Amino acid sequence: MNRKEFLSKLGIGAAFVLTSTCLGSCTKDNAALDNIDFTLDLDAPANTSLLQNGGYIVQSSVVVAKNNNGAYVAATQICSHDDLVEVTFKNNEFYCTAHGARFDQQGNGLNSNGSKGIRTYQTELSGNILRVFS
Ligand code: FES
Structure with missing residues (x-):
């Protein structure tokens, strides 16, 4: 899925995409990525991957993972490459499975395809409820 398909899925119309493309700016596109705020119930069957270190799920086009130290981290599913x-x-x-871009858990690029970095999000665990937010 490319950026246009992604924005369409979020309900942002083609006119917006064309307008922002014509203006030569990605800031409006990125606005959707900056307004992330949702919660996940870790007891829900759909989220069982988040109970194991190294597991991850995708929710609202955000990759939410439990790292190898047991902490929760999150980043956009849209690759900056x-x-x-x-x-x-x-x-x-x-x-990124497309061309192998790699990013650390703070969003810093780890190779040439990942050199632009990636948008990450904060996480906050309260009981079994995990909040992911900008
Ligand atoms: S789109 Fe992700 S590495 Fe190319």
Whole structure:
């Protein structure tokens, strides 16, 4: 899925995408990525991957993972290399399956395809409820 398909899925119309493209700015596109705030019930069957270190899920186009130290980390699923929605969590890093971009858990790029970094989010655990937010 590319950026246009992703924004369409979020309910942002093609006119907006064309307008923002014509203006040559990605700031409006990135606004959707900056307004993330949702919670996950870790007792829910859909979230069982988050109970194991190294596990991850995707919710609202955000990759939410439990790192190898048992802490929760999150980043956008949109890769900064070529705007493809292909980011996952692998080997304790955010990883793009399209062309191999790698990002640390703070969003810093770890190789040339990841050099632009990636948007990360804060997490907060309260009981079995995990909040992910900008
Ligand atoms: S789109 Fe992610 S590495 Fe190219």
